[in-house]
Amino acid sequence: MITTTKPPPPSLIPSLIIITIVITSPCFFPPTATSAAVNEAEILLTFKKSLSNPSALQSWNATSSPPCTRDSSKWAGLRCTGGSVEKLILDNMGLAGIIDVDSLTKLTKLRTFSAMGNNFDGPFPPFSRLPLKNLYLTGNKFSGEIPADGFRGMASLKDLYLGHNQFAGPLPGSLVGLNKLSELGLEGNQFTGGIPDLQQPLTVFNVSVNNLAGPIPRNLADRFNQSSFSGNKELCGKPLPAACKAGKRKTKTKTILIIAAIIAVVTILGAILACTFIQARGSRRGEQAQFDDTRNLKKFGAAGRMGPKMQAHKNHQPEPMKEAAAAGGGGRRGESGKLRFVRSDREETFDLHELLRSSAEVLGSGTFGSSYKAVLSEGPAMVVKRFRHMNNVGKEEFYEHMKRLGDLSHPNLLPLVAFYYRKEEKLLVSDFVDNGSLASHLHGKRRPGEPGLSWPTRLKIIKGVAKGLGFLYKELPDLPLPHGHLKSSNVLVDHAFQPVLTDYALSPVVNRDQAQGVMVAYKSPEFIQTGRTTGKTDVWSLGILILELLTGKFPANYLRQGRGAAANADLAAWVNSVVREEWTGEVFDKDMKGTKNGEGEMLKLLKIGMCCCEWNVERRWDLREALSKIEELKEREEGCENDEEYCSSDGDLYSSRAMTDEGFSFSVTA
Structure with a gap:
């Protein structure tokens, strides 16, 4: 007997077909x-x-x-x-x-x-x-x-x-x-x-x-x-100084007369309007129109100091600052142009318009940011730094990071006081330190007879730098580069030569391309070699700073960019070559005074600097060891007269044996 299977009801056939198609389709079981x-x-x-x-x-x-x-x-x-x-x-x-x-x-x-x-x-x-x-x-x-x-x-x-x-x-x-x-x-x-x-x-x-x-x-x-x-x-054409040459035009006399008439009418109407509103609006409106633009900082920066007030550039007023003016005159009242204060121990004593109306002068203009000294009508002088390459994070993250920097408080850190945010540009406001940077004292022109920095002063500066750097590492442990831009021009000194660090902890907010082209951390051997920074990259920057402080030579490292640059074309390699060949006093800055009985301590600091900028990252000291060694240094070496390892024998010649002791070897190649 033949057994047959009963076919499914006709009404179920379409459903079975659909199920079969779906199950066998690759979309039903997507790739893992x-x-x-x-x-x-x-x-x-x-x-x-x-x-x-x-x-x-x-x-x-x-x-x-x-x-x-x-x-x-x-x-x-x-x-x-x-x-x-x-x-x-x-x-x-x-x-x-x-x-x-x-x-x-x-x-x-x-x-x-x-x-x-x-x-x-x-x-x-x-x-x-x-x-x-x-x-x-x-x-x-x-x-x-x-x-x-x-x-x-x-x-x-x-x-x-x-x-x-x-x-x-x-x-x-x-x-x-x-x-x-x-x-x-x-x-x-x-x-x-x-x-x-x-x-x-x-x-x-x-x-x-x-x-x-x-x-x-x-x-x-x-x-x-x-x-x-x-x-x-x-x-x-603008903004370049070279004007474009106008081509030859055939202009009819009638057209010229019409244009002249229009100009005359506009001029007369302008004069009438000015007379009508000058008393009603007063000087306040004039000042607002004159200084609503953050680009005033750039304009006056290009011309240097321009007297007690910044000049107006109404024709170049960008839309963002027009919005700031429309939002209630800027400052604390208007949200769009608001200057945001980040320190709990400082009162909001000025707003954005007061800052832009202040007497000001250019302190420096570089690829990382232009700096201006702004002297407020009431209150201390401030430094305004203008950035156009800070779009690495969104608005909320930027606000949060600035607030975090504002919470930092240490005698060797320049505090961030306030900031101004727009997508296109940022302003960072801090206190003014009136004795310049370490770089200006090491490499700037001095007046005839003016002495260079003494050894005790240099030791004070490097100890303060070390304390400020240690504080950053303690308070910002999650940042790959707690400083990231440590160099002599970012170490400011007051009249007592107490140092304060500036431009710290900005790598999270600076655009990557700009950061890699400008910031000191990206000149390090590990970045040149592998394209990456490490937890010891700031230590390398500290080492280069120490060598610069002791030798008085500007580091060629800061001028080098990108992978493939010559490993030996830097300050550390030069110091190493002098040490290896014949240890002479020429390695130290000839302008450094007050070194009597201090040569041994100078030598110790030089060794610390060399161990900090060791090319091999694994052999390089970590920050804790470097800070501990720096803290132990003194102005004078006790019992120096009997220590040939560290002391000068004739004022010029130093022992090379001390530089090759175990633990202080140094290499400049990977």
């Missing part, structure tokens, strides 16, 4: 995170093969744990989100070869690609095939012309940095279509032609040191200063 990670591993290994010297990526191999898993730390340069590679950070790794964009297109979640400070060359890769938000290629050897449509389709691109390459030809027209673009760095190339009229709300713009020509678009001229355009001989 592990399988996705394995696929990304294969993609990354394919990308690695396109590089000619991927030694820095040795940890990328098939035997490593898959990327974007719990144990994926060996995949250098990866940043993951949701189990997929979102950022590829390959800065300062000495990489060269071809950037295989084809393989990168398979990393579907990739949004940031950074390969700054490498040796990539050749034409601009076809990055328009990637849905990137951030592209950083500064400091390579790319060359040739970027196609006009090189950025077409990159609608999500926000940050684009191509500086310090060898690109040539006109700026690609497709830049105009990048509606979300906010930061653009094209400096240090060989671009030619004019600057496109970029209408995006850019916060960073730099085309300096190229071969660009023609007038600067007004939209850009009104928002960026001279440094954004300098180094282009044929560029003209």
Whole structure:
């Protein structure tokens, strides 16, 4: 007997078909995170093969744990989100070869690609095939012309940095279509032609040191200063000093008369309005219109000291400060232009407009920030530092970090008093220290007969620096770089030569590209070698500062940028060479006085400095050991006359044996 299976009812057939399709569909059982990670591993290994010297990526191999898993730390340069590679950070790794964009297109979640400070060359890769938000290629050897449509389709691109390459030809027209673009760095190339009229709300713009020509678009001229355009001989118009030459125009007499009549009418109406409102509004309105603009600081900074009041620049008033004025006159009343005080022990004795109305002068202008001394009508002098590269964190995180810095209180730290926040720029306000910086006393011109810093004074300064640095490490243990920018120009001294540290703990809020190009921590051997800083990086900065203090020589380390710089072209290497060859008194600053019976202690401090800036990070002292040794130092060595290891035999010659004792060996190569 044949047995048959009864077919399902006709009404169930469509449902079974749907269930079968769904179950057998690959979407029903999506790939696991592990399988996705394995696929990304294969993609990354394919990308690695396109590089000619991927030694820095040795940890990328098939035997490593898959990327974007719990144990994926060996995949250098990866940043993951949701189990997929979102950022590829390959800065300062000495990489060269071809950037295989084809393989990168398979990393579907990739949004940031950074390969700054490498040796990539050749034409601009076809990055328009990637849905990137951030592209950083500064400091390579790319060359040739970027196609006009090189950025077409990159609608999500926000940050684009191509500086310090060898690109040539006109700026690609497709830049105009990048509606979300906010930061653009094209400096240090060989671009030619004019600057496109970029209408995006850019916060960073730099085309300096190229071969660009023609007038600067007004939209850009009104928002960026001279440094954004300098180094282009044929560029003209504001903010550059070179005016654009007007072409020949055929103007009819009738047109000239009409224009003249209009000007006359406008002038008369202006005079009438001025007379009508001058008494009603009074000087307060005039002052508000005159000083509503934070750009006044920049304008007057370019001209130096301009008398008792800063000059008005109404034609260049940016929108943010107009909003501040509209919000109630700025200061504590208006939220948009509010100066926020962060110290609980200081009263709010002035507001933003009072600060901008004050007598002021330029203290310094550099790539990290311009400083101004502002003398308030009532109260002490303040220092205002203006930053345009502090967009690394959002508003809430920035506020929180500034509040944290305001809570710090130590005799050897310059306290942050207040700050002003806008997305485009920040102002940090602190007390004025009226005896200048350590750098000015070591390297500045002195009047005839004026003595240099004595040994007791230098010892006092370095002990104060050590105490301030130790306090930062105690109070900010979670920061990778509690200082990050320790150098002689950031050590201020009062008239008693008590030091205070400034520009500390700013690395979390400074834009990465700016930080790596400017901050001292990124000149360290470990960053040059591996592209990373360590818990001992500030110690290296302290060591260089000690050697600078004792020798009076300016460290070439601060001038060096990026991976691949000569390891021996620095102050530490020079000191080491003198010590190894023949120990002579020429290593110490000839202007240092008051060293009688203090040579032994000077020698001890020199050894401390050398152990702090040891090239090999593992052999370098940690901060606790360095601070302990510094604290033990005295102005004079007791019983020095009988100690040939540390003491001068004739005032010029010192023992080299002391520098090679166990525990004080020093190397300048990895």
